[in-house]
Amino acid sequence: ETGVTQTPRHLVMGMTNKKSLKCEQHLGHNAMYWYKQSAKKPLELMFVYNFKEQTENNSVPSRFSPECPNSSHLFLHLHTLQPEDSALYLCASSFSGRSYEQYFGPGTRLTVT
Amino acid sequence: GQQVMQIPQYQHVQEGEDFTTYCNSSTTLSNIQWYKQRPGGHPVFLIQLVKSGEVKKQKRLTFQFGEAKKNSSLHITATQTTDVGTYFCAGDFGNEKLTFGTGTRLTIIP
Numbered sequence: 001e002t003g004v005t006q007t008p009r010h011l012v013m014g015m016t017n018k019k020s021l022k023c024e025q026h027l028g029h030n031a032m033y034w035y036k037q038s039a040k041k042p043l044e045l046m047f048v049y050n051f052k053e054q055t056e057n058n059s060v061p062s063r064f065s066p067e068c069p070n071s072s073h074l075f076l077h078l079h080t081l082q083p084e085d086s087a088l089y090l091c092a093s094s095f096s097g098r099s100y101e102q103y104f105g106p107g108t109r110l111t112v113t
Numbered sequence: 114g115q116q117v118m119q120i121p122q123y124q125h126v127q128e129g130e131d132f133t134t135y136c137n138s139s140t141t142l143s144n145i146q147w148y149k150q151r152p153g154g155h156p157v158f159l160i161q162l163v164k165s166g167e168v169k170k171q172k173r174l175t176f177q178f179g180e181a182k183k184n185s186s187l188h189i190t191a192t193q194t195t196d197v198g199t200y201f202c203a204g205d206f207g208n209e210k211l212t213f214g215t216g217t218r219l220t221i222i223p
Contacts, residue, residue: 042199042201042213042215042216043201043213045211092156099143099211101158101161102156102158104156104157106154106155
């Protein structure tokens with residue numbers, strides 16, 4: 001499945017580093033999502049973008065900064081992360097409106113040291 | 114807040130046995146979706162249920178939506194090793210909030 005791609009697939013970063021996660025969808029969708037998946041909270045919605053506009057921020061700390069330049073691309077900029085931020089970060093896309101099924105990318109496995 | 118509870122959290126079954134996971138909400142859902150995540154993989158959409166009392170089948174998988182649209186279930190008949198993974202339900206409360214359940218991790222004993 002190559003509808004939603006994510007890079008990098010694995011990332012190890014120190015707490016003082018700045019890195020970015022990238023997501024790209026080739027499905028013609030207009031909504032994109034960032035999720036955090038960890039052992040404690042299986043699927044935790046972070047951000048939602050509809051037609052490039054952020055429509056939801058689930059009280060995510062400011063050390064996570066999303067960017068959506070167009071409906072096909074989504075970034076998650078990371079800076080001064082904490083070890084507890086280590087998790088699988090999943091990107092998803094769908095047609096606008098939550099009733100449509102979401103297509104997930106393979107995720108980025110992030111480890112913060 | 115609006116939550117979707119899913120049980121059990123874990124289920125171990127012998128190959129060939131049946132498996133069921135349940136999803137419950139305290140408030141009425143507009144619709145419910147089911148996803149499967151294989152070990153090391155990402156969630157993959159399985160199905161969406163919209164109507165009260167709706168039942169849909171996909172081969173050995175049977176999905177049901179309760180009459181009150183507050184609960185749903187996924188039943189797998191005669192499990193196979195390919196069924197291994199975590200099954201998530203995701204509820205739409207009709208206010209553009211798709212909320213995922215905590216998932217049920219299914220392991221198969223050969």
